[in-house]
Amino acid sequence: MTGPGDAAPPSLRVQTVLYRTPAGAMTRFAEAVAAACAGARRAGAIRSASLWIGDCSPEPVLGAPGGGATPLPADDLVPGGIDESRYLHFGANLGSAGGHNRLFRTMTEDLVLVVNPDTYAAPRMVTELVAGMADPTVGVVEGRQLPLEHPKAHDPRTGDTSWASGSCFLARASVVRAIGGFDTDLFFLHGDDVDFSWRARLAGWRVVHRPTARVLHDKRLSEDGMILAGEGELEHSARVRVLLPWRYDRRDLALAALAALEASPDALSRRVGAELRARVDAGDMPEAIDHDHAVAQFVDQDYADHRFSYADV
Amino acid sequence: MTQLPGTPATPPVEHPAVAGAGSARDQHGAPFLTVLLRTRGRRPATLEDALLSLAAQTCDRFEVLVLVHDPEEGAVAAVEATVATFHPRFAGRVRVVPVEGGGRAHPLNVGARMARGRYVAALDDDDVAFANWVACFEEAAGRAPGRVVRACVATQTVRSLPGAWGGDDGYEVVSRPHVDYPIEFDYLDHLVDNRTPNNGYAVPRQAVTDLGLTWDESLPVLEDWDHLMRAAAALGVESAPTVSALLRSWSEGLSSKTDHGAEVWKQTHRTIEERHTQAPVLLPAGSAAGLRARALREELTRRERDRLAGEVQRLRSDARQLSESLGDAGRRLEAVDVDVSALRAALADAEAQLDAMRSSTTWRAAQRALAALTALRRLAALAGGSRTGGRGAGGSRGGG
Structure with missing residues (x-):
């Protein structure tokens, strides 16, 4: 991939998988991610960004029914940061792991941000996550969740951690391809991120936590x-x-x-x-x-x- | 309104200034809430967290005043730059206001005067709101327009990490959130101590600006407790029984705990207690039942205490008697012990004498004579019947 320090900044794909997420919440999500991508583009951290939304709900939350790629109707709500947005209604509940894998199939970008729809990205989130990729040995960078921070430990100097939460992590596309994405045979909703991280580490990549990459995860x-x-x-x-x-x-x-x-x-x-x-x-x-x-x-x-x-x- | 469990809601006295402040109807396009976000510009990392938590609110009918108190050079510009990075839908609802002079309460009063929301609520720059913080207040205000609305706040311990975040001052969460404050407001409980942090309640703005329910600027700390109690007494409280915000407790690093010494906190606590003592209190509906329950509990506690005191007295008396009896028994045991020793010595002496006798020639001769005599007696018995009872008719009591 290309990365910070190279001639051209990397391209980014943002992808999320929803299940009966209210449309209003999706608008907030898309606005925040777009603002974060706009900030990253202004900072020269990325050169382009696409937003892919996969819908596991029985009925489509956004756009027209059917399984084809359709433009996000709310394109005008994501100004300045997103070049292309796609919405796919899967017509089946593939789970978080299966939904992301389906979206990975069309991935052509250098980096992919896997993020939950019940999150709100901080303006510097994408910039900070991409900065975490400056070290070429890093394959996955995890954001810091608010208001309920994940309790797992990380090295305060290097950020190295056991695994990255699928609520919000940035991965190199090459890592996703190398390990074949999430293991949908074993995992549906939970544990897929732990397994993804450990297989990435087995393949020689580091997984790091980035506390300055803030994301609000709507937990209560x-x-x-x-x-x-x-x-x-x-x-x-x-x-x-x-x-x-x-x-x-x-x-x-x-x-x-x-x-x-x-x-x-x-x-x-x-x-x-x-x-x-x-x-x-x-x-x-x-x-x-x-x-x-x-x-x-x-x-x-x-x-x-x-x-x-x-x-x- | 302050409600004790099981009591019906009673409308508070509605002040014309605040009546309808919580109604769903948007008066002249005013937002429901103005958030008074208090900062000194010294904690950009936590301020960014607090702003993010506001941007992510599920209800967007609010505005934010970032009140930068006694800002150092460049602090206001830095805060403005941070705000500008957010999506315009949020950033457009935020104003950054430098505030000079005064204590902790001063920025809140300045902010309330500038606010456009029907309610005002405070949030400090190291607090974090859950995504439903504003929605909780709005729902409660919709149920009881014009009252103070109160939600529950959890506390979490954090530790400062200077320079840890790539030069920024970071921090680390070191405990899970604890729900130590009561989930619902209780006026009587709040007379004992503050059980609602400043980010746990919102008041109708006009109660502050028109009724004089301002934060007391003479108080160095605990201005929120004093303010809430005056507002609660005047307007009543509607509880939203939901955890909707986090209060950070710093194990290290800057906070109001470190800005003011323990003596200041203690003295201010006494000052506010004295105010509560001196002021006439109009208690909310339901308080009489609550007071009766408390009085009954106290009465029961007193009776139980008296009963236990009597029991202790009795046990002490028993213990004394037992101790005396034990002493007496001890002395007897010692005497018995002496007797036993003497008996053992006498027995040993007797056994020695017996051994000596058994080993003598006379004793062995006597034994042989005795055996011969016994044999003769058995022969006589066989010949003429036994007087001493054998195994024949008549039975036997003694045996041979």
């Missing part, structure tokens, strides 16, 4: 200070607790997590446990990689060292 807190999550998120999160260690050759942890699911008082956990037990019995679990445990990190129930836990009392 319950009355007892816990992050509110839907049942779908909890279900996929439970599944990942078994699949991820299995994938990264920690069958001991995977089986312990499976036993915990099966013994859980929570019906949803037991249901996921039964489903995974059937897969184990049928020999339908993923082939293990990272046999030397070079990249995978399992710390309690997390996939990195954490500075604090949202479960702390």
